[in-house]
Amino acid sequence: MPKIEELEIGQIIATKEFSITRDSLVRYSGASGDFNPIHYRDDIAQSVGLPGVLAHGMLTMGMAIQPVVSWLGDSSKVIEYGVRFTKPVLVSANEPSAVLVTATVAVLNPENNQVRIDLTTTFQDTNVLGKAQVLVQL
Amino acid sequence: MVNPDIQGKVYPRTAAYLVGREKVREFAKAVFAGPESLDLDHAKSLGHADLVVPPTFPVVIQEQSLALVINDPAAEFDFSRVVHGEQKFSFRRPIIAGDLLTSELNVVSIKSLGGNHMVTFDTQIFDDKEDLVCIATSTLVVRGE
Numbered sequence: 001m002p003k004i005e006e007l008e009i010g011q012i013i014a015t016k017e018f019s020i021t022r023d024s025l026v027r028y029s030g031a032s033g034d035f036n037p038i039h040y041r042d043d044i045a046q047s048v049g050l051p052g053v054l055a056h057g058m059l060t061m062g063m064a065i066q067p068v069v070s071w072l073g074d075s076s077k078v079i080e081y082g083v084r085f086t087k088p089v090l091v092s093a094n095e096p097s098a099v100l101v102t103a104t105v106a107v108l109n110p111e112n113n114q115v116r117i118d119l120t121t122t123f124q125d126t127n128v129l130g131k132a133q134v135l136v137q138l
Numbered sequence: 139m140v141n142p143d144i145q146g147k148v149y150p151r152t153a154a155y156l157v158g159r160e161k162v163r164e165f166a167k168a169v170f171a172g173p174e175s176l177d178l179d180h181a182k183s184l185g186h187a188d189l190v191v192p193p194t195f196p197v198v199i200q201e202q203s204l205a206l207v208i209n210d211p212a213a214e215f216d217f218s219r220v221v222h223g224e225q226k227f228s229f230r231r232p233i234i235a236g237d238l239l240t241s242e243l244n245v246v247s248i249k250s251l252g253g254n255h256m257v258t259f260d261t262q263i264f265d266d267k268e269d270l271v272c273i274a275t276s277t278l279v280v281r282g283e
Contacts (some may be wrong), residue, residue, distance in 0.1 A: 031167070066170050073184070078193045080227065
């Protein structure tokens with residue numbers, strides 16, 4: 001478990017690159033119960049004005065926090081997690097999409113041993129999750 | 139798009155959802171989660187009675203409450219035009235495999251913005267002792283015609 005006195009604001013505590021494929025989207029559809037076809041059929045995605053199939057926002061959100069969970073060693077230390085879905089992550093039929101997550105210390109609260117970690121989640125040089133903040137209990 | 143009169147409406151409590159160990163594993167694999175959600179011995183070594191869920195797992199419970207809104211004729215909710223705008227989870231305690239959960243959704247606000255509706259829901263998730271476990275807050279954008 002990380003110690004609050006060893007952290008400083010602006011410190012990067014984790015980075016990880018994820019590779020999302022169509023298989024990832026099908027797996028998440030099954031696990032979550034979100035079977036919206038815009039997450040596996042290009043023709044339907046295009047018929048509603050999208051460039052093509054895109055990842056579930058909730059898949060990106062669920063994945064983006066994992067480097068923080070690994071750093072904590074236990075997901076139960078997460079007490080609050082919120083994001084805004086600002087840009088879609090497009091996933092083509094045959095090429096994986098690379099998503100890079102960087103987790104940075106934003107706020108330190110030594111009085112209750114809580115730390116706010118902010119996430120930057122980049123796909124094609126664009127941040128896809130706005131205001132992505134994780135409050136953790138150390 | 140959506141009927142603004144449902145602002146403030148509280149939807150009935152959902153049927154109990156049993157958090158299954160294999161469901162936790164399935165969800166964990168789908169979001170690239172770690173051993174606390176996959177390996178029972180590891181979860182127990184951290185002091186949990188069973189596998190602990192990944193932080194976004196409560197969306198599965200939230201979905202049960204949201205289904206009540208989508209199927210409510212009075213809500214006039216056009217789900218085909220919905221985009222997920224924001225999502226937040228606030229935990230009172232961790233969710234563990236074996237938990238029996240119900241949820242209650244409250245329509246917090248409906249705002250009009252540039253021809254779209256922004257609808258914010260709070261879903262309170264309770265365990266079988268009626269203790270609050272998690273609040274899931276979701277903002278959906280219903281795009282105008």
